[in-house]
Amino acid sequence: MTTVREGARALRRPARGLLAGVLMVVFLAPFYLMLRNALMDTRTLTSPEWTWWPSTMHWENFTALFSDPTLDMGRSLGNSLLIAAITAPVSTLLASAAGFALARIPVPGRGVVLGLVLATLMIPGSVTFVPTFVVVGSLGGVNTLWGIIVPGLFNPFAVLLFRNFYLQFPREIEEAGRLDGLGWLGLYRRIALPSSGAMLASLGALAFIDSWNAFLWPLVIGQDPSSWTAQIALSTFLTAQTINLPGLFAGAVVTITPLVVMFLVAQRHIVEGIAHSGLKG
Amino acid sequence: MNTTTHAAPRSERAGRPADTPRGPARTRRRRVDLRAWGAFALLTAPMLIGLGVFKYIAIGWSFLLSLSNAQGTIALGDWVGLDNYRQLFGDAVFRGSLVKILLFTLFIVPVTFAASLGLALLVHRIRRGRAVLRTAFLIPAAVSYVAASLVWKMSLFSGMPAGIANMIGGWFGMEAVPWLQTGEPPLYWIALVTLRLWLQVGFYMVLFLAGLQAIPREVYEAAALDGATGLRLLRRITLPMLRNTSVAVLMLMFIAAFQAFDEFYNLFGGGMSGSGTAPVKTPLTYLYDTAMGAQNYGLGSAGAFVLTALIVGVTLVQGRVTGFGKSEE
Numbered sequence: 039m040t041t042v043r044e045g046a047r048a049l050r051r052p053a054r055g056l057l058a059g060v061l062m063v064v065f066l067a068p069f070y071l072m073l074r075n076a077l078m079d080t081r082t083l084t085s086p087e088w089t090w091w092p093s094t095m096h097w098e099n100f101t102a103l104f105s106d107p108t109l110d111m112g113r114s115l116g117n118s119l120l121i122a123a124i125t126a127p128v129s130t131l132l133a134s135a136a137g138f139a140l141a142r143i144p145v146p147g148r149g150v151v152l153g154l155v156l157a158t159l160m161i162p163g164s165v166t167f168v169p170t171f172v173v174v175g176s177l178g179g180v181n182t183l184w185g186i187i188v189p190g191l192f193n194p195f196a197v198l199l200f201r202n203f204y205l206q207f208p209r210e211i212e213e214a215g216r217l218d219g220l221g222w223l224g225l226y227r228r229i230a231l232p233s234s235g236a237m238l239a240s241l242g243a244l245a246f247i248d249s250w251n252a253f254l255w256p257l258v259i260g261q262d263p264s265s266w267t268a269q270i271a272l273s274t275f276l277t278a279q280t281i282n283l284p285g286l287f288a289g290a291v292v293t294i295t296p297l298v299v300m301f302l303v304a305q306r307h308i309v310e311g312i313a314h315s316g317l318k319g
Numbered sequence: 320m321n322t323t324t325h326a327a328p329r330s331e332r333a334g335r336p337a338d339t340p341r342g343p344a345r346t347r348r349r350r351v352d353l354r355a356w357g358a359f360a361l362l363t364a365p366m367l368i369g370l371g372v373f374k375y376i377a378i379g380w381s382f383l384l385s386l387s388n389a390q391g392t393i394a395l396g397d398w399v400g401l402d403n404y405r406q407l408f409g410d411a412v413f414r415g416s417l418v419k420i421l422l423f424t425l426f427i428v429p430v431t432f433a434a435s436l437g438l439a440l441l442v443h444r445i446r447r448g449r450a451v452l453r454t455a456f457l458i459p460a461a462v463s464y465v466a467a468s469l470v471w472k473m474s475l476f477s478g479m480p481a482g483i484a485n486m487i488g489g490w491f492g493m494e495a496v497p498w499l500q501t502g503e504p505p506l507y508w509i510a511l512v513t514l515r516l517w518l519q520v521g522f523y524m525v526l527f528l529a530g531l532q533a534i535p536r537e538v539y540e541a542a543a544l545d546g547a548t549g550l551r552l553l554r555r556i557t558l559p560m561l562r563n564t565s566v567a568v569l570m571l572m573f574i575a576a577f578q579a580f581d582e583f584y585n586l587f588g589g590g591m592s593g594s595g596t597a598p599v600k601t602p603l604t605y606l607y608d609t610a611m612g613a614q615n616y617g618l619g620s621a622g623a624f625v626l627t628a629l630i631v632g633v634t635l636v637q638g639r640v641t642g643f644g645k646s647e648e
Contacts, residue, residue, distance in 0.1 A: 058445055061438070062455040068470045068517065069458075071483070075474060086480045132365050139362035143355050151363060158374045162630045164578045164603060168610045168619040169381030170373055172393045192369030222358030251463035253581045254603070258611055269465045276469050277588045283473060290466040297461040305454060312522060313529035 072294075075287035076100070083283050099288040110263060111289060114271035118250060119296075121187050121267060126246035129191045130238055137200025138226045142207070152201075158194045164254050171258055181262040190249060196241050199314060203237050204230060240311025243304055250297055268293045385620035393616050403621035413622065416600045417629075423601070424576040426508075427515055431572055432565075435520045439527030440557070453528070457521035464581030467518055472499060472586050476510040484509075499586055507586075507599065514582050519575070523568050530564030531557070566641045570634060577630050580604060602626045 075083055076099055078092045103111045140152050170189050179185025207230060215229045231238075256267045266274070272289050275281075301308060380395075385404070388397040407413050442453050459467070475483045478497030485495040499507050534557070542556050558565070580603040587599050600608075602622065610619030 054441065054445060055447075058441055058448075058452055061441075062452060065455050065459060065517070065521075068462075068467065068475070071474045072466070072470055084479065084481065088481070088486065132369070135362040136366035139359045143359045143362075145352070145355050145359045148359070151367065155366065155370060158370050160631055160634075161374065161378065161627060162574055162578055164580060165606075165623055165626045165630065166374070166377065166381075168606060168616065168623045169377035171610065172380055172384065172616060172620075173373060173377040175393060188369075189373045192366055192373060194366075194370065197366060222355055223361065226358075226362065247461065253464060253584075254607070257584075258607070269463050272469070273465045273585055276465070276472070276585060281473075286469060286473065290469050294462050294466050297463075298458060301458055301461040302454070305457070309453075309457070309525050312525045 076291045099284045103288050114266045114268045118268040122246045122249040125249040126242045129193050129245050130242040133196035134200045136197045138204050138230050141201045141204035155194050167258050181265045185259045186256050239307045243308045244311045381620040384617050389617035391614045403617045407621050416602045416605045420601050427576050428572045435523035438524045443531045459517050460521045468585035471510050471514045530561045534560045
């Protein structure tokens with residue numbers, strides 16, 4: 039390292055820091071707006087006078103959200119939670135099981151099965167909502183929670199990631215398990231699965247995020263308010279004729295809070311998961 | 320997709336040597352094979368059945384529907400050949416939606432690419448507060464399109480003078496503008512593009528950060544010894560070393576852009592996604608209106624196939640041009 043380069047670097051450092059600071063404010067501003075607006079009353083919110091922070095906090099915007107019978111935010115949030123809480127672990131486990139089998143169990147015809155799974159990767163997810171609606175509709179899944187959940191449980195992309203992961207799994211451990219008398223299923227359940235904790239956590243977290251934020255499919259299949267997810271309830275509220283702006287922002291705060299908290303807590307895993315899922319495909 | 324075809328033979332090779340020396344008697348190996356089959360079937364069955372029903376059967380059925388007159392019904396039988404496809408391409412709204420999504424994609428992909436790469440370089444090089452900065456850029460990725468659309472529509476780009484964009488414009492003496500309703504000049508694009516940028520940039524930044532961390536320090540040190548600095552380092556070292564990441568990111572961005580729906584639906588309202596002041600139907604909103612609104616599943620299915628073909632085609636062409644998978648070790 040030459041002294042000239044050190045000098046150039048030192049010069050550029052403050053500018054970089056300033057840019058980073060400004061960008062950080064820009065990126066966080068929408069969160070601030072959401073919270074500020076959620077705590078205001080309609081009059082201050084729509085007035086041309088700028089208010090940094092409401093002088094009286096209107097927390098009742100949040101309670102009103104849950105007591106409004108036409109919206110039923112409580113039930114929608116419950117639906118979302120149930121859907122994501124089922125989808126994340128189940129879809130991740132199904133993918134890991136298939137990934138393990140495709141990576142480790144040498145049976146004839148394995149290549150064909152792998153091909154069948156990978157071929158579905160070529161089909162872009164949300165484009166197939168019409169075909170999927172046709173099948174789910176004919177099985178009686180319209181306006182049901184299972185109709186929202188079940189089609190999302192089969193993720194060929196996660197199969198691919200798990201397969202790549204299990205391909206690198208050390209053979210010695212497999213041999214040791216075999217000496218202990220484990221069959222293929224035992225190997226998977228006792229050895230491979232427990233050792234893929236990081237993968238399970240990161241892909242599970244991604245599946246939870248996707249499921250929580252999903253919009254098009256729940257919109258298609260859940261036409262009745264009883265099967266609305268939080269996103270659909272919020273969207274209906276947003277496109278409705280009469281608009282209660284502070285309530286709407288309170289609704290947005292409520293729907294994003296679980297994921298933001300999850301992101302902050304499990305950030306390392308999620309970042310790893312994102313890095314994995316984007317690169318190896 | 321190419322990655323796996325490369326990887327498959329490797330696993331076969333790895334699988335054989337360990338198995339062959341262990342099977343002294345033929346009978347034993349045959350029994351083990353049967354067990355292996357059982358385990359294989361058990362572990363893959365749920366996934367195969369699911370993909371079979373919700374991908375293969377769904378798509379096969381839908382293909383047949385696209386060849387039949389299926390209005391208000393998903394029953395097959397009333398065959399009309401290619402009529403649905405003809406009607407689809409005869410519809411100016413559908414053709415317009417294809418043009419719109421192409422323009423949207425051609426704009427949003429390079430912008431998102433540059434922004435996420437820029438942020439990754441910034442976060443990578445910064446010394447203090449790197450974790451905080453990364454979190455700030457990534458956290459919007461946790462927000463749904465619905466919630467973000469709300470902030471964009473009602474607060475940032477609201478037509479009211481108190482909307483943030485109008486307020487900032489006001490400092491410079493600009494008149495308040497109804498951003499989302501202004502099609503000439505197409506100001507609504509600003510809202511659409513910034514919304515998607517805010518939501519997606521952090522996600523792709525993480526991919527670039529992972530790629531940047533994989534570049535060995537020595538490469539930079541060697542280049543620095545040769546006197547390369549700044550932009551030259553970026554052009555000669557960083558970008559080429561990020562090649563695999565860039566290609567994968569580009570592909571993800573293209574596919575995501577073609578499937579744009581949530582922000583269009585929520586910014587412009589479900590009902591007016593076409594007839595309103597801003598002509599902003601994407602192919603997916605068109606499909607949604609056709610299949611869910613007009614209950615024309617035949618036409619909707621045909622549209623799904625056209626869009627799938629378009630995305631697969633673009634992906635394949637892009638893979639060919641950028642050599643996806645080829646440059647992997």
